[in-house]
Amino acid sequence: MLKFLETIPATDPLAKPEQRQIIDQILEENKDIPGGLMVILNELQNRIGFISLAMQQYVSHKMRIPTSTVHGVVSFYSFFTTTPRGRHTVKFCMGTACYVGGVPQLIEKAKQTLGVDPGQTTPDGNVTIELCRCVGACSQAPVVVVDEEVHGRVRPNKFPQILRAVLDQGKQTSEQQA
Ligand code: FES
Secondary structure, three states, X not given: OOHHHHHOOOOOHHHOHHHHHHHHHHHHHHOOOOOHHHHHHHHHHHHHOOOOHHHHHHHHHHHOOOHHHHHHHHHHOOOOOOOOOOOEEEEEEOOHHHHHHOHHHHHHHXXXXXXXXXXXXXXXXXXXXXXXXXXXOHHHOOOEEEXXXXXXXXXXXXXXXXXXXXXXXXXXXXXXXX
C-alpha cells in the first residue's frame, strides 16, 4: 500500500473501489505507451470527472515520473480540473484582447455574485468559474463562454443577466432532480 493512500479522504476517487478500478485500468493500459501521460490524464478527466491531487501522485508513482511533471500538465491545460466541475461552467477568456477589453472586471463581478474564485465551484455544485486561453473570437472581446456558448462584447452591465440565466437554469435542474 502506498503511504499517501492511507491518508486520502474517503471522498477521493482512489478511495472508492469502483473508481479505483477504472483508474488502475486506465494506468495499466497506457502507462507504457509513448505520450501515455496525456492519454491517461484525458481518460481520467473524462471518466472520473476530475484529477485530484492524490490521483496525480498516484499517476506519478505508477509512471515513475515526478509529481511535479504530472501537476505541471494538469495545471497547464484548462480542460483538466482538480475538483469536480459544477453543472454549469462560466469561462473567462484571458487572451490579450479580452483581458484589455475588460475581462478582469467581469471576473470581479462573478466573484462577488457567486462567492467563489476562478477554479472553484459554488457550494451547491451549480456553477464553476474558470479562466481560459483565447477562444478565437478576439474581435468580440471581452468574451465569456457559458457551457459551450460564446458570449461576445460582454459589458459589465450585461453580465449579471448572463449569470442570472445560468443560476436560473441551475435552479430548474435541481427542481427537476428533486
Ligand atoms: S483574446 Fe479572447 S477570444 Fe481571443
